[in-house]
Amino acid sequence: MKGDPFLQESLQGDRLAVTGGGAWTAAHARALDFQIAGLTRRYPGVTSVSIDMGRVEKLDTFGAWLLEKLVREAEAIGAKAEVTGLKEDYSALIDEMHQVDLEPLRKRRGAGSFVHALSSVGENVASVGGSLLAIVNMFGALVTAILRVLTRPQTFRMTSLVHQLDMVAWRAVPIILLITFLIGCIIAQQGLFHFRKFGADVYVVDMVGILVLRELGVLIVCIMVAGRSGSAYTAELGSMKMREEIDALKTMGFDPTEVLILPRILALIIGVPILTFIGSMAALYGGGLVCWLYGGIAPDIFLSRLKESIALNTFQVGMIKAPFMALVIGVVSCVEGLAVKGSAESLGRQTTASVVESIFLVIVMDGLFAIFFASIGM
Amino acid sequence: MAATDGKRETIIEARGVEVGFGDRLVLKGADLDVYRGEILGFVGGSGAGKSVLMRTIIGLIAKRAGTIKVFGQDLDQLGDDERRAIERRWGVLFQQGALFSSLTVMENLQFTVRENLRLPQRLMDELAVAKLEMVGLDASVCNKYPSELSGGMTKRVALARALALDPEIVFLDEPTSGLDPIGAGDFDTLIATLQRVLGLTVYMVTHDLDSLSTVCDRIAVLFDGKVIAAGTMETMLKSEQPWMKEYFRGKRARAAIGARESALSGNS
Numbered sequence: 001m002k003g004d005p006f007l008q009e010s011l012q013g014d015r016l017a018v019t020g021g022g023a024w025t026a027a028h029a030r031a032l033d034f035q036i037a038g039l040t041r042r043y044p045g046v047t048s049v050s051i052d053m054g055r056v057e058k059l060d061t062f063g064a065w066l067l068e069k070l071v072r073e074a075e076a077i078g079a080k081a082e083v084t085g086l087k088e089d090y091s092a093l094i095d096e097m098h099q100v101d102l103e104p105l106r107k108r109r110g111a112g113s114f115v116h117a118l119s120s121v122g123e124n125v126a127s128v129g130g131s132l133l134a135i136v137n138m139f140g141a142l143v144t145a146i147l148r149v150l151t152r153p154q155t156f157r158m159t160s161l162v163h164q165l166d167m168v169a170w171r172a173v174p175i176i177l178l179i180t181f182l183i184g185c186i187i188a189q190q191g192l193f194h195f196r197k198f199g200a201d202v203y204v205v206d207m208v209g210i211l212v213l214r215e216l217g218v219l220i221v222c223i224m225v226a227g228r229s230g231s232a233y234t235a236e237l238g239s240m241k242m243r244e245e246i247d248a249l250k251t252m253g254f255d256p257t258e259v260l261i262l263p264r265i266l267a268l269i270i271g272v273p274i275l276t277f278i279g280s281m282a283a284l285y286g287g288g289l290v291c292w293l294y295g296g297i298a299p300d301i302f303l304s305r306l307k308e309s310i311a312l313n314t315f316q317v318g319m320i321k322a323p324f325m326a327l328v329i330g331v332v333s334c335v336e337g338l339a340v341k342g343s344a345e346s347l348g349r350q351t352t353a354s355v356v357e358s359i360f361l362v363i364v365m366d367g368l369f370a371i372f373f374a375s376i377g378m
Numbered sequence: 379m380a381a382t383d384g385k386r387e388t389i390i391e392a393r394g395v396e397v398g399f400g401d402r403l404v405l406k407g408a409d410l411d412v413y414r415g416e417i418l419g420f421v422g423g424s425g426a427g428k429s430v431l432m433r434t435i436i437g438l439i440a441k442r443a444g445t446i447k448v449f450g451q452d453l454d455q456l457g458d459d460e461r462r463a464i465e466r467r468w469g470v471l472f473q474q475g476a477l478f479s480s481l482t483v484m485e486n487l488q489f490t491v492r493e494n495l496r497l498p499q500r501l502m503d504e505l506a507v508a509k510l511e512m513v514g515l516d517a518s519v520c521n522k523y524p525s526e527l528s529g530g531m532t533k534r535v536a537l538a539r540a541l542a543l544d545p546e547i548v549f550l551d552e553p554t555s556g557l558d559p560i561g562a563g564d565f566d567t568l569i570a571t572l573q574r575v576l577g578l579t580v581y582m583v584t585h586d587l588d589s590l591s592t593v594c595d596r597i598a599v600l601f602d603g604k605v606i607a608a609g610t611m612e613t614m615l616k617s618e619q620p621w622m623k624e625y626f627r628g629k630r631a632r633a634a635i636g637a638r639e640s641a642l643s644g645n646s
Contacts, residue, residue: 026495026544033501060544061576065508092575100508105517342525343479 004028005056005063007035009043016046016079018070021055024063032066040074049074054085059093068097131357134335138257142265142331145258160263168229169271173278175228180220180279184212184286192295201295205302206309208287213314217280219366222325225272226358230333233264234354237337238347246338256338265330272326273319280318313378321369328365329358386413388450389547389579390435395444397427397434404430406603407444412547417573417580419590421625422600428583429473431600432549435581436470437461448547466494468547469540473555475532477524483510483535484520490542509538512575514568530561534568541572550582554589562586566593587631599625 005022018039024032040049051070056063067083074081086094149156191204237260240246246256284306291297297305336354340347390412397405404427412418422428433439435446437453446453448464456464477486487506491497497505507517513534524532533553540548553569554562566586570593573580584590590597591611598608601621607614614626625631 026491029495029501030497033498061508061512061541062505062544065505069504089577096512096575097508100504100511101516102504102507103517105503105507105520343523345480346525 005032007032007039009039011043011046014045014047016040016043016049016074018049018051019055020051020053020067021057023058024056024066025058025060026062029062029066032063036066036070036073038073039070040077040079044077046077046079048080048082051081051083052085053083056086059086059090061093061097064090064093064097065100067094068100131335131339134339135331138261138331138335141257142262145255145262148255149258149262155258157259157263160259161266164264164267165271167232168225168267169274172225172228172271172275176221176224176275176279177282179224180212180217180283181286183216183220184208184283184288185290187211187216187283188287188290189294192291196295202297202301202305204291204295205287205297205305208284208291209306209310210314212280212283212287213310213318215318215366217283218276218318218321218325219362220283221272221276221279221322222329222362223359225268225275225326226329226333226362227355229268230329230358231351231355233330233333234337234340234351235347237261237334238340238350241338241340242342242347261330261334264334265327268326268330269323272329273322276318276322280315317369317373317378321366324369325362325365328361332358332361386416388412389414389448390581391445391447391450392431392435393445395431395434395446396442397430397439398442404603405434405441408600408603408605410598410605410608412579412581413596414546414579415573415577416595417569417582417593419594419597420581420583420600421585421590421597423621424585426600427603428600429551432551432581432583436468436549437465466490466543467545468549469543469545470549471533471536471540471551471553473551475524475536477527477532477536477539479524482521482523483527486524486535486539487542489539494543506538509541510535512541512572513538514564529556530558530565533557533565537568537572541576544576545578547579547581550580550584552583552585554584554586559588562588563592569593587626 005020005024005028007018007020009016009018011017022028040046049071051067053059053067059067071081071083083094188204188208191207192201195201195204195207237246240260246260249256249259288299288302291302292299333354336350336357340350388411390410392408392410394407394409395405396403396407408431410420410431420428420432430439434441435448449467451460451464453461453464477483478489481489484503484506487509488502491502491505506520510516510519515531515534515538519527519531519535524535527535533556537548537550537553540550550569554565557565566589569580569582572578573593582589582594594611596608596610597614598605599614599622600606601619606619607617607622611626614622617623617626
């Protein structure tokens with residue numbers, strides 16, 4: 001059974017006699033392929049090739065294909081090929097192999113890597129445009145959904161909104177508290193460490209107050225929410241898309257934007273400002289604690305200094321930004337969710353894209369807001 | 379072939395297999411023999427555990443009792459390497475195809491070949507095309523991803539992948555489900571052809587009475603956790619067991635089997 005395969009050739013005038021034997025199976029395909037490759041090309045003058053397969057004990061698809069290749073190579077140099085001695089059982093397999101057409105395979109190899117690279121650049125540029133368009137599209141769908149809900153308030157999915165609020169806001173409170181508290185501590189500690197050199201310890205309070213309320217509170221919260229809830233939205237909507245649940249909704253006469261997306265985005269718009277407020281307070285608390293324990297600034301001094309350094313508009317700047325950023329995170333994650341195609345890999349890719357795009361857009365928006373608030377003097 | 383001579387080689391032998399989930403015992407001592415070179419159709423009601431027995435044989439579900447021998451070797455007694463060697467000798471077609479969605483058709487077909495045999499890329503490409511043609515497709519689908527294939531094409535590619543290493547046994551889990559009658563008929567013919575060409579042993583879990591009556595050499599029936607009958611279609615039709623009577627001689631069955639009977643008598 002386990003006889004190693006062999007292949008011997010002998011030249012008889014202008015006729016090449018090839019004798020094959022042993023097991024022509026998958027396990028020996030490598031060795032056989034090595035022997036067959038270029039065998040007939042070594043005998044350019046021959047007009048006929050006879051292949052005696054009488055001593056082949058076992059043949060599978062791999063062996064049959066290699067035999068077929070030998071025949072094709074012989075025909076390629078203009079010789080007549082003849083296979084003899086093969087067991088009757090295998091004739092169907094040989095016939096099957098004889099019909100294999102490799103032409104499309106060769107054509108496929110034709111396209112060069114340069115063309116491939118160019119086309120992939122083009123596809124990427126087009127896909128950026130496509131996703132911008134999809135975002136604008138989603139805004140439009142959202143506005144129409146809101147208008148429709150306003151005319152018929154009883155169709156609004158209150159249960160869904162409450163459920164989403166529970167998921168994105170209430171359950172995020174512990175992790176947001178922890179992260180922002182730590183960020184507040186770190187800023188205060190770093191500030192104290194460096195400001196102390198100039199004897200400007202007490203200005204740490206100004207820095208912590210302004211930085212946290214204007215920028216960091218809302219940014220940290222948005223980055224957390226994009227990673228935590230935005231990715232969840234994309235994955236949920238994506239797997240619903242994959243399992244045709246969204247199509248099912250459409251056929252039942254529901255608008256997926258109204259049923260699935262509006263409650264999710266509204267939940268973010270309500271949840272993110274609340275989380276921003278909680279997060280900012282936790283960061284101030286952390287900063288104050290470090291100022292007291294590490295910098296020797298007593299809590300009452302910290303508080304009175306804070307009152308002097310920040311105004312109401314410092315707090316407002318942070319809070320005004322929050323709902324807009326929530327909207328961007330929500331829209332991007334829903335657009336990416338609906339862009340999922342059939343495969344599991346596509347779901348993963350869109351979820352990654354959703355988080356990366358949301359965080360990127362949140363930071364870009366933060367920059368735009370900074371310019372805006374500076375120019376209106378807030 | 380081997381199926382016709384008197385003493386047939388048993389390639390799969392299951393004895394007293396018990397499988398349960400929680401409190402519920404799905405298989406209560408199932409016995410089954412599959413002979414080399416035959417197409418066995420395995421039937422049973424929905425939820426009766428047809429797929430469970432198949433998945434137990436291929437090792438995806440743990441059994442509580444009983445023995446399963448494949449190629450004469452008790453699967454429980456094997457070490458990891460021996461078990462892997464046996465696994466290379468069978469191929470499985472899952473109900474949904476289970477093609478790897480992140481790989482192209484070509485890469486799906488080459489996956490096991492690449493892992494098990496060190497072959498040149500060019501030869502693997504050619505073999506993949508050969509396998510595709512054997513299942514009735516051509517090289518144009520090579521670069522597609524599974525999500526771009528239709529249901530029938532997915533099944534064919536999945537069958538080609540199951541055949542990638544030239545296995546001796548192929549397990550098919552409802553191969554014709556989700557195909558239209560013409561597609562299902564073609565798929566049955568394909569299985570019969572491949573069985574003949576490659577000398578396969580086919581273990582087919584199915585609901586399709588047409589498949590059972592046209593391509594299966596033998597049929598085994600699972601009822602109440604046990605294999606209550608195994609034999610040819612004629613044996614099944616003679617049975618007086620109520621469930622089998624309903625299954626093989628009910629309204630739907632008469633249409634499918636009757637058509638075949640009349641076609642046969644018309645030919646002779």
